[in-house]
Amino acid sequence: MTASASSRVWFVTGASRGLGRAFTEAALAAGDRVVGVARNLSPLDELAAGHPERLLRLPVDVTDREAVFAVTEKAVEHFGRLDVVVNNAGALFAGMVEEFSEAEARAQMELNFFGALWVSQAVMPHLRANGGGHLMQISSIGALGGFPSTGLYSASKFALEGMSEALAAEAAQFGVKVTIVQPGGYWTDLYTSSRATEPNPVYDGLREELQKQWAEGSVDSEPKLAAEAVMKLVASDEPPLRLLLGSMVYDVAFDISRRRMETWAAWEETSRAAEKAVPAP
Template sequence: METSAESRVWFITGASRGLGRAFTEAALAAGDRVVGAARNVTPLDDLAARHPDRLLALRLDVTDRSAVFDAVAQAVQHFGRLDIVVNNAGALFAGMVEEFTEAEARAQLEVNFFGALWVSQAVLPRLRAQGSGHIVQISSIGALGGFPSTGLYSASKFALEGMSEALAAEAAEFGIKVTIVQPGGYWTDLYTSSTAATPDPAYDSLRAELEKQWTEGSIDSEPELAAKALMTLVASPNPPLRLLLGSMVYDLAFDISGQRMDTWAGWERVSRAAEKAVPAPMSSSLGTGPTSGTTMRS
């Protein structure tokens, strides 16, 4: 398909493999232009050869904030604008919470949270100047709840989603849309390329049970189905803040939400008894800053 004057410009991180590769292929097939960013862009050579004028492959480590800002500047200089930004780069560090070293815990957050944060910060001035744009944050089923052996992964995705909800509210007045996508299982190398913390024998029985569950109950799909859903999402004039991908994650989201609502309802009396409005004290150690008197609590 030839490039049209209306073709969109994508910036996709983690573009060389898995879901990122599928997203890149789908965007190119639609006639759009793509900046495909990844630590290793060699797997994109075949696409670059077929679409030399519509694919710019950039080598990028999203944990390097300066490099991210430089890459976004290069992308805009090359294609003139950005329309759709997909924060897809991610990694899985497996292990029980107790097993993680400080370095391993920080590394998990650096990729999945800070990487997306740096990209979001870098593209916002460009999108704000245009008065348009769509930032798509690829989250995970792991953000629906904390699960044994993926606690730090879930933590990174919870952080991503909290930041993205605030970002959506902040960016809306500038015509910028934000969507959090929560995929279920897909045949990518997320698990095969994962890093594992040093196992503690205390968790051997739990680890064996988890491996049995994954072997018997794993449901995975082709990444192309996620890419098809993404194309539908970005074509919508009114995209949702959240989008679940897959029947398994869809059902799980409702199950977890229902369980939480049941728990909250069961403890309603205690919750409500913990609040009683009173006038502000005449003398307080709370300070007089911009947050004093608000309902925010640490």
């Protein structure tokens, strides 16, 4: 498909692999133009050869705020605008909460939260200048609740979602839409490329139990299915603030929400008793 002057311009982080690669391929297949950013761009060589005028590859480490702003300017200079931004770059640091060193905990937050924050800040002026656009924050099932061995990963995604909800309310006046995408399991290298803490033997029993659960109950899909959902989001005039991807994550979301509501209701009397308006001191 030949690109036209009106084709959308995407900015996809973590574009060289996994979901980011699937989003990039889907956008190109739709005739759009894509700025694919990643630390390692070599996996995009073949794709770039097939779309030399519509795929711009730019190297960046999203944890470097200055570099993120610079690469965003290069992207806009090249294609003239940005329309769709997909904050996809991220990684999983696995380990029990007690096991994390300061450096490991900060590294998880730097990539999954601060990296997305820097990209959001860098692209907003350009989306405003266009009079609108769509920013998609790729979150995770890990943001629905805290799970054993992924506590810091969940913390980074909880932070991403809190920031993104506020950003959605702030950006709406400029016609900029924000969607938090919560995927379930996909066949990417999220798990194979994950880093792990030094295991504390007191958690060996829990680890064995978790490994058994994952072996028996893991549901993983082709990344292209997530890309198809994202293309529907882009085509929507009224995209949702949140979108769950997958039956498993859909069911987990409702189960967690019900249990929270049941707990809140059980403690309603205590909650309400903790509030009573008094004059200012």
